Amino acid sequence: MKVYVKPHANDIWTVGSRKNVKNSKGRNPEGAANLSVIDVSLKAETKGQLSKGKNGAGKAKKLGKGVPLAEAIEGKMIISRGSPCNCQATRHPLVTNCLSCGRIVCEQEGEGPCNFCGALVLKEGSTYAGLERCAGPKSDSEVAARAFKDRLVEYGRTSSQRTTVIDDQSDYFQIDDNAWLSEEEKQAIMKRQEEARLAEEARKKNVVVTIDLLGRKVIMADDTENSPEISSSILNAGPAAQRHDNLRIKPNPSVVENPVFLNLQQQRHAGVAVENIHSGRKPKALHSKSLFRGTGRVQHDDPFESVFEEKYSEENNGNLANTKWMTPKIKDNSNLCSFDDEDCLQDESKEITVFDICPPQTSNRVSLSPSILAQKQAERSRKMEDSSSVLMPGLILLKGWLNQNNQVEIVKRCRDLGVGPGGFYQPSYNYGNRMHLYMMCLGMHWEPLTKSYEMKRSIDGATPPSIPPLFQDLVANCLDDARHMYEDAIKGPDKGRKIMDLVPEMHPSICIVNFYERSGRLGMHQDKDESQESLRQGLPVVSFSIGDSAEFIYGLDRDESSAQTIVLESGDALIFGGPSRMVYHGIVSVIPRTAPSSLIEKTNLRPGRLNLTFRQM
Ligand SMILES: O=C(O)CCC(=O)C(=O)O
Ligand SMILES: [Fe+2]
Structure with missing residues (x-):
């Protein structure tokens, strides 16, 4: 065991004793310098000494010569560093504990061999007896050991910080034993939780399952308000401009086998109900209030696609007696007929169903007042378009241009022509699905299947009736009026344009007459x-x-969603020519019960809309 011996006081320490002072004063000028250092150190180590006198420097000099007895007795003063002291650092500042025996070593005892066990007691970073200078370079293992020690010490120091657990659960989620909540707050929260639970239970009991035949999906919703998909896509199909897209059948990726669309009309032909019709009786189901009416649609990218709907509606009044039915070939005696099944459609073109836009009046007509929806739509349209206007360069709307006599006359002429050869028929489009409008062409026939004009209609070989002179005159007058109106309205970039470029002369050789039922x-x-x-x-x-x-x-x-919408009312004339000749256009809906009642009274026009478009070949 290595024994340490305290170095001689003169080597390191200059102790404040008379003898040493004398020595240093007398023989060693450097010692004098040391003395003053020691004096200062003593002054610092002796609490409150300097503050007692006015002249601190003078006192310090005196102190260098001696110490007050009382303080020496009390042991507050370090008199001879290294001598044993049992104050346990209560009177003198702590040096450290002896790492061997644990003795508390104070400044009086100072660094050096422990007064109890002799082990060396040193402060952190001590320069005791020139240790630092003596210590050679540290070995790698020592450096590592020190680093490890420092880490452990650091861990110990910060352990409480690192190991603190913040119990969110108890702070925020637990109600019963949450230390942060008062009793009232707990009660209030528990009440709210109970209410929420009851509401959730009630909601679960009130489940509405909607079978969306059109979209081919089953939708579960709490109530209809919460099922916007249904309300927008089926009940009202969204705003007019989006209606077409909303109603489009979209592929359902989860359906492995595509459903078969039944054309109820064809199904009836196929023998389900047609016998009843031919025998003058209505199909059984028609008497029943529980008749299931399936509504579907065949989707094509062609503009003349149309909604089909099985109809026993007010339009037909259930009276099918005057209607000629065609007999499609049915494959395998099946009553089911897919719209994609071309066999169902063969021969269909051989017969034409006569369609009378003004059927003879059989009973006193009950005129129904327009629905609230129709009234609102009409009101909106009045607000939107009080007067005639240029909608786009070359696209002109003349509101109410046809007076009532003109309208009545046109309806009557169309009716007469419509029930004759080449009259109204319900065209089929590709795959045989019928358009939901009735069409008659005057002058030349426009064939929807080929999208071309023909002199005789290929469907039945009929020659289209000619355009009545009255109609020709009306068109010429209408174009004149449009030009006058346009000239007045021309502003901006069109100003310099010649009116005849915007509304050129046109002598109609074709008139396509469409009759739209309400769907x-x-x-x-x-x-x-x-x-x-x-x-x-x-x-x-x-x-x-x-x-x-x-x-x-x-x-x-x-794109229908970016299209403009206007309401065309009975008597309106629309002209699109010049720069608007190729404008995209379409009809998104017919607004029920908006026809002028006087027109209906005079013509018995069916519910629906008649439209004539005149063109020059
Ligand atoms: O019914 C209408 O207003 C438009 C008719 C039409 O665009 C057409 O027949 O090509
Ligand atoms: Fe058109």
């Missing part, structure tokens, strides 16, 4: 099957609307 519509399209020359010159299309109002959309492309 009728016409997809976004361009009228572009006339001759290249006609289109190039922008010869206008003139359109007359009669009967129920309709929402007409138009725009620069096929």
Whole structure:
């Protein structure tokens, strides 16, 4: 064991004794310098000494010569560093504990061998007896050991910080034993929780399951208000401009086998109910209030796609007796007929169902007042378009241009022509699905299947009736009026344009007469099957609307959602020519019960809308 011996006081320490002072004063000038250091150190180590006198420096000098007895007795003063002291650092500042025996070593005892066990007691970073200078470079293992020690010490120091657990659960989520809540707060929270639980239970009991036949999905909702999908896509199909898209059948990725669409009309042909009709009796189901009416739609990208709907509605009054039924071939005797099944559609074109837009009046007519919806729509349209206007360069709306006599006359002529050869029929489009509008062409026949004009209609070989002179005159007058109106309204960039470029002369050789029942519509399209020359010159299309109002959309492309909407009312004339000749347009809906009642009284026009578009080939 290595024994340490305290170095001689003169080597390191200059103790404040008379003898040493004398020595240093007398013989060693450096010692004098040391003395003053020691004096200062004594002054610092002797609490309150300097503050007692006015002249601190003088006192310090005196102190260098001697110490007050009382303080020496009390042991507050370090008289001879290294001598044993049992104050346990109560009187003198602590040096440290002896790492061997644990003795508390105070400044009086100082660094050096422990007065109890002799082990060396040193302060952190001590320079005792020149230890630091003596210590050679530290070995790697010592450096590592020290670093490890420092780490452990640091861990110990910060352990309480690192190991504190913040119990969120108890602070925020537990109510019963939450130390942060008062009794009242706990009660209030528990009451709210109970209410929420009861409401949730009630909600779960009130489940509405909606079978969306159109979208081919089953939707669970708490109530109809919470099922916007249903309300927008089926009940009201969203705003007019989006209606077409909303109603489109979208592929259901979860359906492995595609459903078969039944054309109830064809199904009836196939023998389910047709016998009853032919025998003069209504199909059984018609008497029953619980008749299930399936509504579906065949979707094509063609504008003339149309909603089909099995109809025993007010339009037909259930009276099917005058209707000729065609007999499609049914494969495998099956009553089911898919719209994609071409066999169902063969021969269908051989017979034409006569469609009378003004059926003879059989009973006293009960005229119903317009629905609230129709009234609102009409009001809106009045507000929107009080007067005639130029909607786009070359697209002109003449509100109420046809007077009532004109309207009545047009309806009567169309009716007469419509029930004759080449009259109204319900065209089929690709795959045989029927358009939900009735059509008659005057002058030339426009064939929806080929989208081209023909002199005789291929469907039955009939020659289209000619355009009555009255109609020709009306078109010419209408174009004149449009030009006058346009000239007055021209502003901005069109100002310098010649009016005849905007509304060129047009001598109609074709009139397409459409009759839309209330579910009728016409997809976004361009009228572009006339001759290249006609289109190039922008010869206008003139359109007359009669009967129920309709929402007409138009725009620069096929996108219905970005299209503009106007309501065309009975008597309105719309002209699109010049720069608007190729405008996209369509009918999104017919607004029920909006036809002028006097027109109905005079013509017995069916519920629906009659539209005539005149074009030059
Ligand atoms: O019914 C209408 O207003 C438009 C008719 C139409 O665009 C057409 O027949 O090409
Ligand atoms: Fe058109």
